[in-house]
Amino acid sequence: MSGELLLNAVIAGILLGGFYAAVTVGISISFGILDIVNIAHPAFVIVGSYVTYYVNAQFGIDPILAGILVLPLFYGLGAGIYQVYYVSFERRGKEALSGLAFFFGILFIAEVLLILAFGVDYRDVRASYIGQSLNFGIFHFPLRMLVPCLASLAMFAFLLIFLTRTFIGRAIMAVAQDQLALRLMAADPVKIKRIAFAISIATAALAGSFLIIIQPVEPSVGREYIGRVFAICVLGGLGSLTGTLIGAILLGIVESITATFYGPSWAPAVAFGLLLLTLALRPAGIMGR
Amino acid sequence: MKWWTFLITATIVAAAVFAGIRALNNDYYFFAGYTVLQFVVLATAWNILGGYTGYVNFGSAAFFAVGVYTTVFLHKTYPLPVPLQIVAAGIVSGLVGLGMGYLTLRLRGAFFAIATLALAVVLQTIIVNWSYVGGARGAYVLRPATIEIVGNYIHYLFLVMLGLAVIALTTARAIEKSSLGYGFATIRDDELAAEASGVPTLKLKLIATTLSGAFMGMAGAPFPYIQAYVQPNAVFGLEYAVNSIAMPIIGGTASWIGPLVGAILLGTLQQVATVTISSAVNVLIVGLLLVAFVIVAPNGIVGVVQKAWRRKL
Numbered sequence: 032m033s034g035e036l037l038l039n040a041v042i043a044g045i046l047l048g049g050f051y052a053a054v055t056v057g058i059s060i061s062f063g064i065l066d067i068v069n070i071a072h073p074a075f076v077i078v079g080s081y082v083t084y085y086v087n088a089q090f091g092i093d094p095i096l097a098g099i100l101v102l103p104l105f106y107g108l109g110a111g112i113y114q115v116y117y118v119s120f121e122r123r124g125k126e127a128l129s130g131l132a133f134f135f136g137i138l139f140i141a142e143v144l145l146i147l148a149f150g151v152d153y154r155d156v157r158a159s160y161i162g163q164s165l166n167f168g169i170f171h172f173p174l175r176m177l178v179p180c181l182a183s184l185a186m187f188a189f190l191l192i193f194l195t196r197t198f199i200g201r202a203i204m205a206v207a208q209d210q211l212a213l214r215l216m217a218a219d220p221v222k223i224k225r226i227a228f229a230i231s232i233a234t235a236a237l238a239g240s241f242l243i244i245i246q247p248v249e250p251s252v253g254r255e256y257i258g259r260v261f262a263i264c265v266l267g268g269l270g271s272l273t274g275t276l277i278g279a280i281l282l283g284i285v286e287s288i289t290a291t292f293y294g295p296s297w298a299p300a301v302a303f304g305l306l307l308l309t310l311a312l313r314p315a316g317i318m319g320r
Numbered sequence: 321m322k323w324w325t326f327l328i329t330a331t332i333v334a335a336a337v338f339a340g341i342r343a344l345n346n347d348y349y350f351f352a353g354y355t356v357l358q359f360v361v362l363a364t365a366w367n368i369l370g371g372y373t374g375y376v377n378f379g380s381a382a383f384f385a386v387g388v389y390t391t392v393f394l395h396k397t398y399p400l401p402v403p404l405q406i407v408a409a410g411i412v413s414g415l416v417g418l419g420m421g422y423l424t425l426r427l428r429g430a431f432f433a434i435a436t437l438a439l440a441v442v443l444q445t446i447i448v449n450w451s452y453v454g455g456a457r458g459a460y461v462l463r464p465a466t467i468e469i470v471g472n473y474i475h476y477l478f479l480v481m482l483g484l485a486v487i488a489l490t491t492a493r494a495i496e497k498s499s500l501g502y503g504f505a506t507i508r509d510d511e512l513a514a515e516a517s518g519v520p521t522l523k524l525k526l527i528a529t530t531l532s533g534a535f536m537g538m539a540g541a542p543f544p545y546i547q548a549y550v551q552p553n554a555v556f557g558l559e560y561a562v563n564s565i566a567m568p569i570i571g572g573t574a575s576w577i578g579p580l581v582g583a584i585l586l587g588t589l590q591q592v593a594t595v596t597i598s599s600a601v602n603v604l605i606v607g608l609l610l611v612a613f614v615i616v617a618p619n620g621i622v623g624v625v626q627k628a629w630r631r632k633l
Contacts, residue, residue: 068430070378070437119615129614131376131433132569136611139562143604258438265431296449303442310431311423 048283053183079239098240109232274318365535371573379436387540417533458551572620
């Protein structure tokens with residue numbers, strides 16, 4: 032195991048981890064805070080990738096900018112889905128089995144619609160920085176990884192400030208703890224949860240435009256992320272955003288080292304191993320109480 | 321009805337089905353019928369855990385694949401008669417179910433569901449990297465053309481799957497009527513209260529995951545013989561994962577009839593649709609039906625019929 036190879040694998044892992052944080056932060060909100068087990072989250076990431084691909088191919092807009100431009104669309108989609116979820120399951124107290132099946136169905140519908148619309152070929156985007164690399168001596172920072180990582184961290188920081196500094200953000204953090212107290216503060220828990228879920232879907236879509244910069248995308252890629260996002264979420268500790276970031280970077284590094292030294296075809300198994308290990312040893316996660 | 325009366329009745333019905341299809345004298349019906357029966361077993365197996373205890377298993381394709389690849393492995397190493405391979409597949413996938421359950425069922429229900437989802441990805445990774453069972457390229461499994469007594473091997477495989485369906489349905493119904501079934505129901509309705517009243521919830525959940533996983537594996541065991549060629553992408557495909565959940569939920573999860581009704585209806589519908597439209601549209605239809613049913617009719621077709629019946633009386 033050579034030192035230079037290892038160091039570059041760690042760098043690549045940190046860059047990858049930053050991106051994983053962007054994919055997972057939405058699940059951290061929906062699963063960690065709202066207690067909605069949205070297993071269709073990665074499907075929205077892929078839908079985001081395809082919308083970015085479409086906008087980029089049609090108008091030549093930078094993929095990240097394209098992702099930001101379509102955010103309101105996905106915010107609306109998220110709000111709509113939460114409304115259906117609330118009326119059909121949460122209000123009836125049936126979220127356990129039916130709610131899970133509902134998101135499972137959405138996962139498949141999204142994937143098949145993408146297959147029908149775009150086929151099963153890989154799609155990618157064009158941007159000037161894809162293919163270039165920053166080099167400092169023996170360290171290599173491919174821009175294809177660095178740009179999405181920095182954009183992810185920016186999105187993450189923005190969300191963290193929003194959740195801790197604004198009234199709505201604090202209400203979102205509070206909705207899981209005490210809904211009655213929230214009502215007394217003149218905030219409707221259902222409305223707060225709708226906003227939070229809509230935000231989580233919007234982050235998924237933006238993470239999708241980061242993903243298609245990193246690698247070409249086809250409709251079933253999302254399934255690889257199901258294990259990853261939940262592994263990160265559980266590893267970091269449910270509901271803790273800092274934990275999510277630590278978990279994401281940890282998984283990124285472990286996966287990158289595995290891919291470098293044992294071959295990329297083993298990488299998907301790493302997340303699952305980590306998930307099972309966490310569940311068996313410390314189900315509360317790193318930052319969990 | 322005692323369980324053995326049910327078994328005898330089901331066997332008579334099954335024999336009539338076999339005789340009926342044999343009278344049609346067309347191998348296509350045996351292929352189509354085999355697929356539908358395979359889904360009857362898968363849906364019934366899913367319902368033992370999902371319907372009776374309320375724990376959702378998204379990894380049906382993974383358990384099915386464990387059965388498929390147990391056969392591929394045995395066929396290459398030490399070929400056994402098909403019924404024995406089904407038993408072997410049942411043991412292996414039952415153990416996988418037990419292990420998964422042991423690691424995740426002590427926590428909240430959602431963790432189990434997530435872990436089963438991820439299990440499919442990992443097993444696929446292992447199979448793709450395991451060249452002995454064919455790796456990503458897949459494996460050919462040659463089936464004999466004929467067998468004693470039954471004659472045509474396809475007819476034989478159909479008969480085996482028919483028998484498996486009868487066993488699965490009898491088991492599911494026996495569980496429902498037994499104290500085990502009541503234990504499962506307490507977990508589904510209020511696990512905390514059940515635990516507090518002295519119901520051994522973890523033990524019961526482990527029994528359910530093991531049984532359910534074992535039947536899913538058994539449903540997959542004859543698959544390599546009927547297809548003659550096995551490839552990871554096909555075995556881990558969307559079709560099995562979505563169908564084994566959609567069928568019980570659309571049929572109704574409360575009793576053994578639901579998965580049977582759901583599997584026969586959806587299975588037949590898909591056999592017709594695959595011939596006439598594409599298989600992607602197929603999965604789309606099943607997905608849409610699943611979402612529509614959980615929103616509009618959470619108790620499935622059986623629930624709707626029961627409600628209509630009661631209103632009439």
